[in-house]
Amino acid sequence: MKADTPIFEARHVSLRFGGVRALTDVSFSIDKGELFSIIGPNGAGKTSMVNCISGRYTPTEGQIFFKGQDVTGMTPNNRAEIGIGRTFQNLALFGHMTVLDNIMVGRHHLLKNNFLTGALYWFTGARTEELAHRREIEEIIDFLDIQHVRKSIAGTLSYGLRKRVELARAMALKPDLILLDEPMAGMNLEEKEDMARYIVDLNEEYGMTVVMIEHDMGVVMDISHRIMVLDFGKKIAEGYPEEVLANAHVKRAYLGEADDVLSDEDDVTVTAPAGKVA
Numbered sequence: 001m002k003a004d005t006p007i008f009e010a011r012h013v014s015l016r017f018g019g020v021r022a023l024t025d026v027s028f029s030i031d032k033g034e035l036f037s038i039i040g041p042n043g044a045g046k047t048s049m050v051n052c053i054s055g056r057y058t059p060t061e062g063q064i065f066f067k068g069q070d071v072t073g074m075t076p077n078n079r080a081e082i083g084i085g086r087t088f089q090n091l092a093l094f095g096h097m098t099v100l101d102n103i104m105v106g107r108h109h110l111l112k113n114n115f116l117t118g119a120l121y122w123f124t125g126a127r128t129e130e131l132a133h134r135r136e137i138e139e140i141i142d143f144l145d146i147q148h149v150r151k152s153i154a155g156t157l158s159y160g161l162r163k164r165v166e167l168a169r170a171m172a173l174k175p176d177l178i179l180l181d182e183p184m185a186g187m188n189l190e191e192k193e194d195m196a197r198y199i200v201d202l203n204e205e206y207g208m209t210v211v212m213i214e215h216d217m218g219v220v221m222d223i224s225h226r227i228m229v230l231d232f233g234k235k236i237a238e239g240y241p242e243e244v245l246a247n248a249h250v251k252r253a254y255l256g257e258a259d260d261v262l263s264d265e266d267d268v269t270v271t272a273p274a275g276k277v278a
C-alpha cells in the first residue's frame with residue numbers, strides 16, 4: 001500500500017433491497033489513523049454502509065477498497081483476517097460464557113500454530129505464541145478496565161460493561177480498521193464519557209482507524225476527526241465537525257427546518273441536540 005493510499009475507500013456504492021434503496025451512489029475515503037463518524041437520521045443507510053464495509057452486505061453497484069485492495073466480493077471472515085473488525089448495534093456476546101472466553105473468541109486466525117504443532121506444544125513455538133497471545137489479551141483487559149469482571153459470566157454484567165467487553169473482543173482481533181455500531185447506545189452519561197475516552201485512546205494509543213455510527217451528536221462532534229452525513233441513502237455532507245454542524249442540508253435533515261428558513265450561506269449556529277437525535 002502506498003503511503004498516500006487511503007486505508008478505506010467506497011466508490012459509488014449503491015445497495016438495494018428489492019425496491020428499497022438503502023444506499024445510492026455513496027463515495028468517500030478514510031485515511032489511516034482517522035476517527036471517522038457516519039451520522040444521519042433513522043433509516044438513512046448508516047448500518048447498511050457499515051455492513052458493506054464489513055462484508056456482511058455486497059453492494060448492488062460500486063466498489064469497496066481496503067488498503068488499496070478491491071475487497072468488494074470478499075467475505076466478512078476474510079475481511080477480518082486482513083484487518084477489518086467490528087462491534088454490533090445490538091450486543092453480540094455469548095451470554096453464558098466468561099468475559100475472558102468472549103474476548104478470546106475469534107482469535108485463532110492470529111495464531112500461526114495449528115493443531116499438529118500444537119501437539120508438540122513444548123517443543124515448538126506454540127507455547128511462546130500462546131503466552132504472547134494471553135499477554136495481549138490481558139493488556140486489552142487492563143486498557144478497558146475490565147480486570148474485575150474477567151472471570152464473570154458476560155450475561156450477568158451491566159449493559160455498559162457488556163458493551164466494553166464487546167469492544168475488547170473486537171480489539172483482540174487487532175484490526176487496523178474498527179467499525180463501531182452505536183457504541184454509546186443505551187448508556188448513561190458516565191458510561192458514555194468512559195466509552196468516548198476508550199475510543200479516543202484506542203485510536204491514538206493502538207493506532208486503530210475508527211469508523212463509528214453514533215446518534216449522540218455531542219459525542220460525535222467532540223471526538224470525530226471527520227464526519228459523513230447520510231440521508232435517505234445519499235451522502236449529503238462530509239467534513240470536519242464544525243463544517244458539518246454549520247451545513248444547512250444537515251440542519252434540515254436533522255432538525256427539519258423549512259428550506260426557506262435556511263440557505264447554505266446561513267451561519268446560524270445549531271446547538272448539537274443532546275441524546276438520540278432521530
Ligand SMILES: Nc1ncnc2c1ncn2[C@@H]1O[C@H](COP(=O)(O)OP(=O)(O)OP(=O)(O)O)[C@@H](O)[C@H]1O
Pocket residue numbers: 017020021022040041042043044045046047048049
Ligand atoms: N436487510 C434489509 N432488508 C430490507 N431493507 C433493509 C434491510 N436493511 C436495511 N433496510 C432498509 O434500508 C434503509 C436503510 O437502513 P439502515 O438500517 O442502513 O439505516 P440506519 O441509518 O442504520 O438506521 P438506524 O439509525 O435506524 O439504525 C431503510 O429503509 C431500511 O428499512
